[in-house]
Amino acid sequence: MSGPASTLVWLGLLPGCEAVALDFLTPPDISTKFPRPFLYGIVGICFFAWVVYRTWIYPFLLSPLRYLPEPKGGLPIIGHMHLRVARPVGEEPLKWIQEHPDADLIRLRGFLNSEALCMIGPQAIAEVLVTKNYDFIKPPKAAGFLARVLGNGLVVVEGDVHKLQRKHIQPSFNFRHIKELYPIFWRKSVDVVKRIRADLVDEASKTPPGVSELSFWAPKVTLDLIGIAGIGRDFHTVISNEDELAQTYEKIMEPRFEIFLLFSLTVLGARWALKLLPTDARNVDRWFTLQTDKLRDLCRQLVVEKKRWMKATGEDSADLLSKLIQSNNFSDNELVDQVLTFLAAGHETTSSTFEWATYLLARHPEIQSRLRAEIRDHLPYGISANLKDVDLGEILESMPFLNGVCSETFRLYPTVAQTLRVAARDTSIMGYPIPKDTLIAVPIYGLNRSPKLWGPDSESFDPSRWIDKDTGKSNNSGGADGNYSFMTFLHGPRSCIGQGFARAELRALIAAFVGAFEMELEDDSYRPIRTGVVTTKPSKGMPLKLKVVGEWSKAH
Incomplete structure (x- = not known):
């Protein structure tokens, strides 16, 4: 955590925690000057202030990502977590793409309104997968589990x-x-x-x-x-x-x-x-x-x-x-x-x-x-x-x-309907600052069916879209615009x-x-x-x- 958030923690939480430590580590005659309920109260107030700041003030008033569009259906405290884990994988991101056809980035909120991002535009995808590829790694816990079956091969290593x-x-x-x-x-x-x-x-x-x-x-x-x-x-x-x-x-x-x-x-x-x-x-x-x-x-x-x-x-x-x-x-x-x-x-x-x-x-x-x-x-x-x-x-x-x-x-x-990345270091996407450990989702299933990229028949089974009308030979684009339509x-x-x-x-x-x-x-x-x-x-x-x-x- 950095910026105003860390300032609040250092100015608020530490004095209270220090007082509690003194209560246990110093002689009784000193600790009696600060009764335990009083010290616990300070810590409780500081913690409550941090929760309020982290849950409401920072994400909605101070975050540089606060102007990005969000999916409908966010809930208090857990944000969009219920949508992020919805099954089948990929259906919800497709709805977000349809709701925000001109967006490159979608902001997702998690527990206590922590922030994650969903890449739905070509420029954002290009930065995460190509130009800044090694700034973003696979989630370590998921990669560790996969390594038990896949070994430490190309899919897992970084x-x-x-x-x-x-x-x-x-x-x-x-x-x-x-x-x-x-x-x-x-x-x-x-x-x-x-x-x-x-x-x-x-x-x-x-x-x-x-x-x-x-x-x-x-x-x-x-x-x-x-x-x-x-x-x-x-x-x-x-x-x-x-x-x-x-x-x-x-x-x-x-x-x-x-x-x-x-x-x-x-x-x-x-x-x-x-x-x-x-x-x-x-x-x-x-x-x-x-x-x-x-x-x-x-x-x-x-x-x-x-x-x-x-x-x-x-x-x-x-x-x-x-x-x-x-x-x-x-x-x-x-x-x-x-x-x-x-x-x-x-x-x-x-x-x-x-x-x-x-x-x-x-x-x-x-x-x-x-x-x-x-x-x-x-x-x-x-x-x-x-x-x-x-x-x-x-x-x-x-x-x-x-x-x-x-x-x-x-x-x-x-x-694979969706691939996840985590920011390995403080970086940026399209000029937006991205703190280390921010979760990034690339919705493969949704992008492959995007009406903006594939037209009004984006969800129809039409093999002919991959055949050039003039030559009758195969094409590599399927008639879609850009390199990031087929993911x-x-x-x-x-x-x-x-x-x-x-x-x-x-x-x-x-x-x-x-x-x-x-x-x-x-x-x-x-x-x-x-x-x-x-x-x-x-x-x-x-x-x-x-x-x-x-x-x-x-x-x-």
Whole structure:
């Protein structure tokens, strides 16, 4: 605290506190000159004065942020805290953006009207994410919790460590390397299509068309994808689930209320409250620690075996872990951190995005049919064909409507709906002074649906917005103005390094799935709610009616 606030504290609180200290530390004959009730009264008055100042006088009369717009619905004492934690994440910030279309910054008030900020304009976002990126860090308590699952990799680390890691990891994600991974993505996408199709054949005699729960299959196929492409290990979870590392990881990532509770209490600095809860919730921290320790040990064993195999065979491999080992820039512990990050970032995000894509396509059969026609036109060989000699990367990336569907899904349903930052030092945003420890919110979901940035149809599913009307080729803007309209992968030094990887995975999955099946929602009225702690998924899964549409007509 600085300025008038600190002045009041020093002039008011300290004399009273000093008097209380003297009362206990000096002889009785001195303390009797200042009776205890009198001294306690002084301290009480000073504390009350500080609360009044901090809660009403400073935020409404003296704060340099007091002229910024605020959301409607603020309450006494707690300000907008109830709106900041509202679920689904991102819905409230979207309302703020709609209420204040010309604002760059929104002021949010918390407990005792403490101040936080929400970035909703391009200039403010540019300062936080790009020009002053290292002035703002991820909330330490949240980052500490995430590090238990993600390791101290790119998602968690800050400052010079982040710069160094990104510099050495970036080459593994260049476009040439992504092109090498497309056959892996396609092969695993075909595997899951065949498994689902086999299940539907068994089910067809009962209730055709068969119903498949995609929320069961999506995590399995994406875990297989990142297993081979990320760390060079085929988990075979689509076929079976016998790999110990995959089993442990699935246990940790299983949606559980107790994990959500542990995360929330950790972020609030109140893990002690677990002791007051029922046994299952009280023991979750110990269970979580045992599982994450086991996961880290298994990843360490994987790294050691991988290095030993590479040294013995001298063979090169296309997976990301092999590239990092060959670079000689990481210790074994640092490689373990990156493996954990690859597993989480490359699996969970693509899994949920794939589910949302099928939901959107099931609700828009005309878009689904147009996409299927494009897929079959560009890949006329069928999913059972041997595509070894086909440049899959070139083909999938050249489909404008497929790319439009992928981009539009990423826009409407970003896996991470909001990212938070904390001012690491006294700084400023757009000339406004920002004290150290001020919380900063970047509402990804809201910005991706902003009417000002995307027009009146900002919440409509329209893949065509990503296709240039004159050339018929893909564009990178979706027709929106500015660089900060599409925020799913962020921008600046902390932008998602695996954006190309994620897009390639999704292209392959959607192409194989839509090429093979016609899909409808099992319940046409189902409107899933986004749910989750860090990443968001459909609340009740994604049950789909699937009809096999047959092989492509042209042999290869």
